[in-house]
Amino acid sequence: MMAFDGSGDVRDETLLAAYAGGDQSAARVLTLRHTGPCLNLAFRMLSDRGEAEDVAQEAMLRLWKIAPDWRAGEAKISTWLYRVTRNLCTDRLRKRRNIGLDEAPEPADDTPGVEVRMMEGDRHDALQAALETLPDRQKLAITLRHLEELGNPEIASIMEISVEAVESLLSRGKRTLANRLAGRSSELGYQS
Amino acid sequence: MTKNHEDHEKLTRAETEVLDDLFAGLRERRLDISPDLAGRVLADAFEASPAPSIPPVRSSLLPRLAKALGGWRGGVALASSAMLGVWVGYANADLVSGVDPFSDGDVVTETLFDPSATRFDEYILEG
Numbered sequence: 001m002m003a004f005d006g007s008g009d010v011r012d013e014t015l016l017a018a019y020a021g022g023d024q025s026a027a028r029v030l031t032l033r034h035t036g037p038c039l040n041l042a043f044r045m046l047s048d049r050g051e052a053e054d055v056a057q058e059a060m061l062r063l064w065k066i067a068p069d070w071r072a073g074e075a076k077i078s079t080w081l082y083r084v085t086r087n088l089c090t091d092r093l094r095k096r097r098n099i100g101l102d103e104a105p106e107p108a109d110d111t112p113g114v115e116v117r118m119m120e121g122d123r124h125d126a127l128q129a130a131l132e133t134l135p136d137r138q139k140l141a142i143t144l145r146h147l148e149e150l151g152n153p154e155i156a157s158i159m160e161i162s163v164e165a166v167e168s169l170l171s172r173g174k175r176t177l178a179n180r181l182a183g184r185s186s187e188l189g190y191q192s
Numbered sequence: 193m194t195k196n197h198e199d200h201e202k203l204t205r206a207e208t209e210v211l212d213d214l215f216a217g218l219r220e221r222r223l224d225i226s227p228d229l230a231g232r233v234l235a236d237a238f239e240a241s242p243a244p245s246i247p248p249v250r251s252s253l254l255p256r257l258a259k260a261l262g263g264w265r266g267g268v269a270l271a272s273s274a275m276l277g278v279w280v281g282y283a284n285a286d287l288v289s290g291v292d293p294f295s296d297g298d299v300v301t302e303t304l305f306d307p308s309a310t311r312f313d314e315y316i317l318e319g
Contacts, residue, residue, distance in 0.1 A: 020242050027237035035225050035233050043223055053229045060233045064240040124221060127214040146215040178207040181214075 012077040013070070020067040027064070034078065035060055037148065038085045044143045045089040047132060055092070059084045075157070082148075082158045086140060093136060130180040138173035141166055 018026035042052035
């Protein structure tokens with residue numbers, strides 16, 4: 001039985017098939033490759049490391065369980081994992097708010113009274129704080145596009161919406177961020 | 193979506209540059225997988241691991257039987273003995289026809305390998 005050392009560029013599907021065949025060294029490589037992206041997406045969505053770790057573990061567990069039935073060529077494993085992570089995060093956010101996200105109205109871009117927590121001299125904290133004020137779907141689209149650096153078609157697959165809908169979410173999300181950060185340019189180290 | 197609304201959503205170059213710079217900085221902030229999380233994920237993997245699809249290799253009956261009989265030499269000896277038994281049964285049936293199966297086995301042995309058993313000698317010489 002072939003052992004995988006994690007340094008090669010063996011395809012994910014090959015590794016998953018090997019794991020399904022009983023090769024546990026393949027599981028180690030898949031764990032190293034995919035737990036991190038799941039963890040980071042969950043953390044950016046939930047802003048809680050403990051919850052993000054639970055989500056990442058659950059997403060990977062679902063991968064292990066589906067391994068024997070994985071149909072090669074139908075989806076990228078990374079895309080599938082992002083989708084599972086997104087769904088798990090959505091469930092947790094719903095439980096937090098105790099309302100359905102689909103029914104919840106997205107706040108207007110310039111909702112008065114929404115406080116953006118900007119820490120003096122830390123631009124990244126300012127952006128993170130602004131991101132946390134976005135509606136969940138805008139936040140997810142921007143996170144996948146600008147922080148995970150995925151293409152719009154893959155984001156559309158993860159979010160199960162059209163590419164046009166992704167573009168709209170990105171546009172509105174960035175507009176909102178720009179508005180949130182407006183007036184802070186000099187504070188953030190930028191010239192107006 | 194109206195054109196005015198599209199114009200309203202369009203970012204200026206300055207806004208785009210600021211956001212791009214902020215995104216680049218935030219991209220660098222990534223959580224590492226803790227040893228505890230990696231251990232939990234791998235423990236799940238091992239627990240959920242499907243049974244190996246390839247069953248353990250089992251040797252077939254004949255090789256195992258041959259091994260039990262002492263390899264090829266044992267097999268040859270067994271085959272020779274069997275052929276001799278068959279020959280005795282068909283060609284020299286009269287030599288043992290008078291043997292009482294309940295008598296002492298020595299009688300049979302002496303009869304079969306008695307040099308005076310001429311038909312056996314003739315068979316060996318003539319084929």
